[in-house]
Amino acid sequence: MRNNKHFRPTKAIIDLNAIKHNVCQLKKHILPNVQIIAVVKANAYGHGDVEVAKAALDAGASMLAVATPEEALHIRTYFPTTEILVLGYSPVSFATCAAKENIILTVYSKEWVEQVKKHALDKPLKLHIKVDSGMNRIGVTNVEEFLALYESISTSEKLIVDGIFTHFATADEEDEYYFQNQVNRFEKFMQVVPKKPRIVHVANTATSLIKDPRLQYDAVRFGISMYGLAPSEFVKSNLPFPLKPAFSLVTELVAIKKIYPGESVGYGATFTVEEPTYIGTLPIGYADGLIRKYSGQDVLIDGQRVPIVGRICMDQCMIALPTEYNLGENVVLIGKQKNEEITIDEWAKKIDSINYEVPCIITSRVPRFYYKNE
Ligand SMILES: *Cc1c(COP(=O)(O)O)cnc(C)c1O
Numbered sequence: 485m486r487n488n489k490h491f492r493p494t495k496a497i498i499d500l501n502a503i504k505h506n507v508c509q510l511k512k513h514i515l516p517n518v519q520i521i522a523v524v525k526a527n528a529y530g531h532g533d534v535e536v537a538k539a540a541l542d543a544g545a546s547m548l549a550v551a552t553p554e555e556a557l558h559i560r561t562y563f564p565t566t567e568i569l570v571l572g573y574s575p576v577s578f579a580t581c582a583a584k585e586n587i588i589l590t591v592y593s594k595e596w597v598e599q600v601k602k603h604a605l606d607k608p609l610k611l612h613i614k615v616d617s618g619m620n621r622i623g624v625t626n627v628e629e630f631l632a633l634y635e636s637i638s639t640s641e642k643l644i645v646d647g648i649f650t651h652f653a654t655a656d657e658e659d660e661y662y663f664q665n666q667v668n669r670f671e672k673f674m675q676v677v678p679k680k681p682r683i684v685h686v687a688n689t690a691t692s693l694i695k696d697p698r699l700q701y702d703a704v705r706f707g708i709s710m711y712g713l714a715p716s717e718f719v720k721s722n723l724p725f726p727l728k729p730a731f732s733l734v735t736e737l738v739a740i741k742k743i744y745p746g747e748s749v750g751y752g753a754t755f756t757v758e759e760p761t762y763i764g765t766l767p768i769g770y771a772d773g774l775i776r777k778y779s780g781q782d783v784l785i786d787g788q789r790v791p792i793v794g795r796i797c798m799d800q801c802m803i804a805l806p807t808e809y810n811l812g813e814n815v816v817l818i819g820k821q822k823n824e825e826i827t828i829d830e831w832a833k834k835i836d837s838i839n840y841e842v843p844c845i846i847t848s849r850v851p852r853f854y855y856k857n858e
Contacts, residue, residue: 490851493736494768496843497819498531500539500856502728506710507543509725514692518700520544521685523707524559525551525571530843531711531731532852534562539856540710541566549705553578556587569612569647571705573622576600583609588646590614592623597636597643605642612647612683613637615673617666619653630673638678647683648673649705656690656716667699690715694722713828713839731828731843732819733850736812737785739765740805749802750794762805764790766815769799773846774817777835785815787822818842 510520522540524533537548537559547567550556553575556568569588576599582589588610591597600609613633616623624630637643650670654662670686685703687695692704693715712729714720743749743763748756766783768774776796782789783803793804803815818826832839 492767496850496852497732498852498854499730500854502712502730503539504543505728506712507540511544513724514700515697519546519703521547521549521703521705523549523705526844529711530846535854560585579603583607594633594636601640608642608644610644610646612649615650617650617669619651627676645681647681649685656719658718690719733817735766735768735815737764737809738767752795755794762808764803764805766801769797769801771798772850781834783815783817784821784824787824
């Protein structure tokens with residue numbers, strides 16, 4: 485683990501062995517010859533894009549996917565030859581740079597392609613056509629549009645139809661009705677495509693784990709479960725292999741005091757004690773991503789659950805302790821301590837959200853430390 489300029493004890497610890505475990509297990513689960521696209525958008529769901537990408541590639545992923553041009557360029561500086569796909573929108577102004585940097589772009593508009601053709605491209609630009617089969621986010625929605633787009637790309641010498649893909653809205657749910665509709669719609673596009681491109685990919689994590697293996701096509705886009713988290717409760721109870729969570733969040737006790745009945749804690753004095761209580765202070769607050777809605781959430785100290793009390797401040801929060809502890813005592817906000825564990829899923833429930841959101845919103849003020857044993 486690297487530590488040179490970090491002094492505050494609040495840190496996220498990312499277990500790269502867990503990332504590798506999850507990718508290796510997926511590799512065994514999917515059909516042979518199906519590639520793994522490691523989805524490392526949003527700084528690898530808050531885990532750290534470069535380190536996660538390296539671990540995923542070491543474990544058998546062959547391609548990386550991000551959401552934006554900026555994320556792709558960041559990855560490119562560390563991985564000069566790896567295939568990188570931008571899943572989301574890229575402006576026409578990025579095309580020249582993408583071609584130069586060998587970054588693959590998602591395309592869904594013929595007008596976009598016509599605009600790009602007016603730009604001077606020094607190298608060929610690889611494109612993946614996005615089909616909207618029911619997500620209604622981005623993508624071509626009908627076959628005529630699709631064929632016109634395909635034709636516009638394939639008649640240009642500088643543009644390559646490298647892939648075709650779609651994205652499912654309900655792959656993680658038990659009810660298959662909407663999902664099957666999307667599958668059927670996508671297949672209509674595949675029936676008319678003049679020439680099958682290098683890679684067709686439709687499977688997100690949920691699809692790759694619990695659906696018909698034929699939907700793995702040439703590659704699967706492995707996101708949330710690479711980080712050891714299930715896409716939904718339904719997938720969680722139908723996992724083909726156990727996942728290892730990679731993200732923990734730790735800090736230390738930096739202040740402690742005993743307060744007496746009638747005394748309150750924090751802004752607004754919203755938490756008042758009825759008995760003498762030890763109140764501990766942790767150097768983490770909403771500017772770190774511990775948003776105020778987490779008030780009441782347990783943390784671990786000496787393997788015991790204790791609650792965050794009062795309003796969470798920007799940089800600090802307070803916990804109610806059953807007894808006195810020494811300053812510097814280790815506190816785990818997410819992860820294991822002795823026989824107890826607080827999961828990202830528990831945090832997600834606390835704020836009425838999904839596990840995806842939890843590590844994503846831990847801000848860059850919290851340094852990421854990487855754990856791996858060789
Ligand atoms: C984010 C994203 C994924 C990964 O989804 P998971 O549920 O994390 O596997 C796959 N495909 C697209 C298009 C995405 O935007």
